[in-house]
Amino acid sequence: MTGGVRRYSPVGRPRPIGGDRLELAVWYLMRFTGLALFVLALSHFIITHVLFDPANQTSTWIQDHRWANDLWRYVDGSLLVLVVFHSFAGVRTVLQDYVGGRARMVLIPILVLAGIGLAALGLWAVITAPAPMP
Amino acid sequence: MLKLSYRGGPGMLAWAFHRISGVAIWAFVLLHVIDIWLSNVNPGLYNDVLTIYASPGGRVGETLLGAALLYHALNGLRIIVMDFWPSMTHYHRQIWLGSWVVFVVVGLPVAYVILKPIWGG
Numbered sequence: 001m002t003g004g005v006r007r008y009s010p011v012g013r014p015r016p017i018g019g020d021r022l023e024l025a026v027w028y029l030m031r032f033t034g035l036a037l038f039v040l041a042l043s044h045f046i047i048t049h050v051l052f053d054p055a056n057q058t059s060t061w062i063q064d065h066r067w068a069n070d071l072w073r074y075v076d077g078s079l080l081v082l083v084v085f086h087s088f089a090g091v092r093t094v095l096q097d098y099v100g101g102r103a104r105m106v107l108i109p110i111l112v113l114a115g116i117g118l119a120a121l122g123l124w125a126v127i128t129a130p131a132p133m134p
Numbered sequence: 135m136l137k138l139s140y141r142g143g144p145g146m147l148a149w150a151f152h153r154i155s156g157v158a159i160w161a162f163v164l165l166h167v168i169d170i171w172l173s174n175v176n177p178g179l180y181n182d183v184l185t186i187y188a189s190p191g192g193r194v195g196e197t198l199l200g201a202a203l204l205y206h207a208l209n210g211l212r213i214i215v216m217d218f219w220p221s222m223t224h225y226h227r228q229i230w231l232g233s234w235v236v237f238v239v240v241g242l243p244v245a246y247v248i249l250k251p252i253w254g255g
Contacts, residue, residue: 012213031217034210042207045200050247054196055188059177062170080167087160094157122167125174 013093026089033086040079064132073126080122088115148230152209155202162199190252197245204241208233 013030016023048054057066067073088111095107173180186192212233216223 012217015217031214035214038207038211041203045203046244049196049200050244053188053251054184054192055251058184059173059180062173083163084167087156087163090156091160094153118164118167121171125167125171129174 026092030086030089033082036082037079037086040075041083044076044079063129067126067129068132073129077123077126080126081119084115084119084122088112088118145226148209148212151205152213155206158202159199159206188251193249193252197248200244200248201237201241204237204244208236 013027016027048057067076092108092111095104095111099107169180169183172183187196212229215229216226222229
């Protein structure tokens, strides 16, 4: 760097410059949620595919074992909210890159609503799944 | 037409893989949140979906998903490191190669565990 502000980050998306606070917030949030997901999403994949086998994780198994402890409901609920934010914000960036004008004005609100709806659906499942019989 | 917004030479491949793996993971997240919701409202149907996940084709798909997730995580970490410690860009080639070493060393045993039941292991 030869003085002044670095306009382009070397490998990722450039940090937005100028006064757009929303874009700047999304830029930082992508990185913070990404860091959290590095731990949460990778450990989730290891738990569900290496420590256990998908073949055994039936609906009853999830309720009796994985979500028997409320702590795991908090962990899975946090992972859900983080991954929905991170992935939908990522697709929003993709749309901003490839879609313009009227189509973007229509697609991005639909995407945001779909993301909120999906997070709500998942949280509903995590919170209301019945507890195992004592 | 693909209008590629990153024109950075060596980082181009890393960027393209990051975007492709990201969109693939997003598509799986859509499917996965809905199937977990099903495990609650329609356990029978969820257990049917589970047999697809546990089938040979499903296991190959999960291995590809795991590869996309691991690449996206490692490359994302690389992006974060360079965004917040710009001096690390001096070592960008070493970090790029290092992330592929981690990808192979971590990824191969995980792929083996996921795929093993296909040949009855």
